[in-house]
Amino acid sequence: MKMRNGMLVLICSLFVVLGMTSCASNCPKCAACPDCPAAAEAPAKAEEPAKAEEPAAEAKQAKTETPIEVGGDEIVLPEPLPVSVTLTDxxxxxxxxxxxxxxxxSLEQMSALLWSANGINREDGKRTAPSARNMQSVSIFVAFEKAAYRYDHKSHSLKKAADGDLRPVKAAPVEFIFTSNYDNEVIKGIDAGTASQNLALYCAAEGLGTVIRMMRGDQSELQKALQLEANDVPLFNMAVGYEAPAAQE
Ligand SMILES: Cc1cc2nc3c(=O)[nH]c(=O)nc-3n(C[C@H](O)[C@H](O)[C@H](O)COP(=O)(O)O)c2cc1C
Known part of the structure; x- marks a missing residue:
């Protein structure tokens, strides 16, 4: 058998040397041999699929994490940055x-949190959350350990509302307080609730933790501290921060 194959290869090579375009069809090396003219006629090897393009260099850059300076009259927020996570995720x-x-x-996260919750998203000044009769009844306060600020959506900044620690639970370094001045209790909750879910989804996308908690008991002290009108009621708060690792058993 070895001998027979050797003979066939020899004949095949002879055909090639003589300039003939095809060789013995029963040559076991036909088309497999790179020098064989039949190899040139063999179907081209399928091309490797193109590799997906590498993400743009700027997308790979580390995120900027500017610390928030609490205490002044105003905290100017930078342009809110998009997240690269899908809504489904x-x-x-x-x-x-x-x-x-x-x-x-960070300041960048604070900016994106507030914009996501209820910032302006259109030319006409309307917002990321819907609003019953477009009354825009919701205000968001950001309570730090040192001071509390009201979110001003027009200037996309935080304006100081009070000194001192007004965090309702004090479970996280910062807690968001949602108020509404709508003249109907159910709509108050719906208006603020839609904005709260925007904030929760941004937190989930950014790897931040949050929880919504109803305000309990008399809120008149807090209303006074935040300089709210009587019908502008603190409804719930949302702690925002990094989840603590589970306690060791
Ligand atoms: C209107 C409302 C009030 C809530 N109040 C509290 C609360 O006071 N304390 C708390 O720990 N969680 C509170 N939660 C969170 C719920 O306990 C939580 O959403 C529920 O257990 C489901 O868990 P999940 O949010 O992880 O899906 C509240 C949720 C809603 C919608």
């Missing part, structure tokens, strides 16, 4: 987190 991640580390969120 964010929905998959959303859950209540009740235990936080002491790490404060």
């Amino acid at each position: 964010s929905l998959k991640q959303r859950r209540s987190v009740r235990s936080y580390t002491e790490k404060m969120i």
Whole structure:
């Protein structure tokens, strides 16, 4: 058998030397041999699929994490940055987190949180959350350990409302207080609730923890501290921060 194959290869090579375009069809090396003219006629090897393009260099850059300077009259927020997570992934991640580390969120995260919750998203000045009769009844306050600020959507900044620690739960370094001045209790909750879910989805997308908690008991002290009108009621708060690792058993 070895001998027969050797003979066939020899004949095949002879055909090639003589300039003939095809060789013995029963040559076991036909088309497999790179020098064989039949190899040239063999179907071209399928091309490798093109590799997906590498993400743009700027997308790979580390995120800027500017610390928030609490205490002044105003905290100017930078342009809110987009997140690269899909809405589906964010929905998959959303859950209540009740235990936080002491790490404060960055100025960039604060900006995107507030814009997501209820910032201006259109030329006509309307917002990311819907609003019953477009009354824009909701205000968002950001309570730090040192002071509390009201979100001013027009200037996309935080304006100081009070000194001192007005965090309702003090479970996280920062807690968001949602108020509404709508003249109907149910609509108050719906208006603020839609904005709260925007914030929760941003947190889930950004790997931050949050939990919504109803305000309990008399809120008149807090209303006074935040300089709210009588019908502008604190409804619930949302702690925001980094989830603490589960306690060791
Ligand atoms: C209107 C409302 C009030 C809530 N109040 C509290 C609360 O006071 N304390 C708390 O720990 N969680 C509170 N939660 C969170 C719920 O306990 C939580 O959403 C529920 O257990 C489902 O868990 P999940 O958010 O992880 O899906 C509240 C949720 C809603 C919608």
